[in-house]
Amino acid sequence: MTAPSAQLLSNPRSERVRQVAALGRRAARDKQGRFLVEGPQAVRELLRYAAHAAEALYLTPAAARRHTEIVGAAGEAGVRTQECTEQVLAAMADTGHPQGMVAVARRIDVPLGRALEAVGESGFAVVLTHVRDPGNAGTVLRGADAFGAAAVLVSEASVDVYNPKVVRSTVGSLFHLPVSTGTPVTDLLEACRHRGIRLLAADGSGPTTLPEADLTGPHAWVMGNEAWGLEPEVLALCDEVVSIPIQRAESLNLAMAATVCLHASAASQPLGASGDLSAGKPS
Amino acid sequence: MTAPSAQLLSNPRSERVRQVAALGRRAARDKQGRFLVEGPQAVRELLRYAAHAAEALYLTPAAARRHTEIVGAAGEAGVRTQECTEQVLAAMADTGHPQGMVAVARRIDVPLGRALEAVGESGFAVVLTHVRDPGNAGTVLRGADAFGAAAVLVSEASVDVYNPKVVRSTVGSLFHLPVSTGTPVTDLLEACRHRGIRLLAADGSGPTTLPEADLTGPHAWVMGNEAWGLEPEVLALCDEVVSIPIQRAESLNLAMAATVCLHASAASQPLGASGDLSAGKPS
Numbered sequence: 001m002t003a004p005s006a007q008l009l010s011n012p013r014s015e016r017v018r019q020v021a022a023l024g025r026r027a028a029r030d031k032q033g034r035f036l037v038e039g040p041q042a043v044r045e046l047l048r049y050a051a052h053a054a055e056a057l058y059l060t061p062a063a064a065r066r067h068t069e070i071v072g073a074a075g076e077a078g079v080r081t082q083e084c085t086e087q088v089l090a091a092m093a094d095t096g097h098p099q100g101m102v103a104v105a106r107r108i109d110v111p112l113g114r115a116l117e118a119v120g121e122s123g124f125a126v127v128l129t130h131v132r133d134p135g136n137a138g139t140v141l142r143g144a145d146a147f148g149a150a151a152v153l154v155s156e157a158s159v160d161v162y163n164p165k166v167v168r169s170t171v172g173s174l175f176h177l178p179v180s181t182g183t184p185v186t187d188l189l190e191a192c193r194h195r196g197i198r199l200l201a202a203d204g205s206g207p208t209t210l211p212e213a214d215l216t217g218p219h220a221w222v223m224g225n226e227a228w229g230l231e232p233e234v235l236a237l238c239d240e241v242v243s244i245p246i247q248r249a250e251s252l253n254l255a256m257a258a259t260v261c262l263h264a265s266a267a268s269q270p271l272g273a274s275g276d277l278s279a280g281k282p283s
Numbered sequence: 284m285t286a287p288s289a290q291l292l293s294n295p296r297s298e299r300v301r302q303v304a305a306l307g308r309r310a311a312r313d314k315q316g317r318f319l320v321e322g323p324q325a326v327r328e329l330l331r332y333a334a335h336a337a338e339a340l341y342l343t344p345a346a347a348r349r350h351t352e353i354v355g356a357a358g359e360a361g362v363r364t365q366e367c368t369e370q371v372l373a374a375m376a377d378t379g380h381p382q383g384m385v386a387v388a389r390r391i392d393v394p395l396g397r398a399l400e401a402v403g404e405s406g407f408a409v410v411l412t413h414v415r416d417p418g419n420a421g422t423v424l425r426g427a428d429a430f431g432a433a434a435v436l437v438s439e440a441s442v443d444v445y446n447p448k449v450v451r452s453t454v455g456s457l458f459h460l461p462v463s464t465g466t467p468v469t470d471l472l473e474a475c476r477h478r479g480i481r482l483l484a485a486d487g488s489g490p491t492t493l494p495e496a497d498l499t500g501p502h503a504w505v506m507g508n509e510a511w512g513l514e515p516e517v518l519a520l521c522d523e524v525v526s527i528p529i530q531r532a533e534s535l536n537l538a539m540a541a542t543v544c545l546h547a548s549a550a551s552q553p554l555g556a557s558g559d560l561s562a563g564k565p566s
Contacts, residue, residue, distance in 0.1 A: 145531055146531060244546070248459060252425070
């Protein structure tokens with residue numbers, strides 16, 4: 001077990017602090033192959049589900065005293081733990097309130113082939129293409145996690161899932177299921193088709209309504225941009241275009257639509273196919 | 284038709300500007316009985332669905348040229364229209380980007396009895412109690428609108444639906460269906476029971492799962508606080524406590540849970556019972 005370093009990190013302008021803070025920017029994340037995990041809840045989930053990817057934990061002495069189980073888990077995983085001042089932590093974090101701790105982790109996305117394998121013969125996945133809002137991407141990841149999706153496939157043109165705002169809004173879901181990133185959308189969809197995964201475009205133009213859609217075999221929900229939806233060439237590659245019956249146009253946003261579609265997929269799964277279903281408390 | 288006043292409002296510190304800006308605060312909204320509607324999309328919906336409540340429209344000359352249909356609708360409704368500078372608009376608006384216009388409207392909530400009447404013999408409603416986040420309240424209002432709920436019943440202890448952040452995040456849904464506010468939660472639930480409206484608490488502790496819940500008769504979903512859910516005395520007044528089957532606890536937030544529950548109610552409605560169902564495009 002690695003004990004917290006005795007030396008308190010106190011210079012917010014040091015090279016080390018600058019390197020961590022740089023992870024707030026996509027270019028630095030891509031170059032370093034690392035990302036920021038902020039706050040006790042997200043750090044706890046990182047250490048529980050993806051400890052192999054955790055590299056360093058920075059926290060205030062107060063947070064170290066308050067969260068001894070996190071410090072213990074970091075030690076067991078061989079994660080370098082460093083106490084630092086509030087000012088250093090504020091300089092490192094993307095959010096104003098990292099609640100006393102920030103971790104640095106290596107990218108955890110998996111190759112597309114491995115994510116598709118996880119879908120297997122009966123699972124379902126979600127494809128994000130041109131989704132730009134970090135909060136929406138985070139909610140879709142939470143929904144995928146909650147409803148037992150086998151994988152999340154993020155196309156090249158979407159928001160970076162390692163954006164600190166996405167990481168925060170997934171509340172740990174990012175670490176719970178295989179996520180693949182960076183594939184151009186047409187290649188991604190072709191790879192799904194090749195594996196026998198039916199592609200269901202979630203789009204208000206859909207002639208098929210959600211209750212009519214066949215959700216029994218392996219399938220993937222394809223979610224498009226917040227403002228302009230799915231591009232014609234993406235729609236052309238999908239097997240079906242599915243709309244959610246609603247009372248008034250434009251009253252569902254992307255996160256709500258994804259939640260409803262993923263819930264429908266979960267409800268169509270044979271019982272027990274995707275592990276234990278337990279009831280969760282809304283938060 | 285009222286033409287825009289020729290005199291450009293240009294002093295951001297004038298008494299009139301201060302009175303409008305004060306509507307960003309709950310105390311002033313409660314005292315004046317008025318609220319702010321910001322941006323062309325929300326103003327358009329206000330004039331379309333609740334023009335009787337619209338009192339004044341403030342906009343920049345550029346916005347007036349760009350949105351002649353809104354200026355026309357305001358004129359037809361007898362709404363006082365006043366052009367103003369960007370600075371005046373920024374001083375009035377709660378958001379940094381009101382996109383050139385702000386309207387002032389009188390409260391549009393209806394008495395509880397009228398909202399319950401709207402539920403009638405076969406409709407459904409949603410009850411918000413101790414919901415504190417404006418974005419969550421806004422999403423629940425959008426979901427209620429999208430899925431054809433008959434009414435939204437907001438208890439005394441919840442976020443103010445006239446909070447500019449709620450108004451913005453409903454994207455007009457606030458004007459589409461009857462909303463009742465300010466009733467203490469126990470009185471509100473008793474009134475529902477008295478009308479034969481079954482109360483379904485949405486709570487992860489629920490022994491009934493969503494697929495098992497009977498959604499055929501008049502019913503209301505009761506949604507609680509983001510952090511601590513529903514209070515014991517609220518749960519005790521509900522007919523059933525319903526949980527959404529999920530893979531992992533704490534992966535659904537309040538807005539997602541409400542979306543799934545309201546969608547389930549819509550899907551259980553006899554066809555045509557709640558008006559025309561049209562397919563909408565996620566935004």
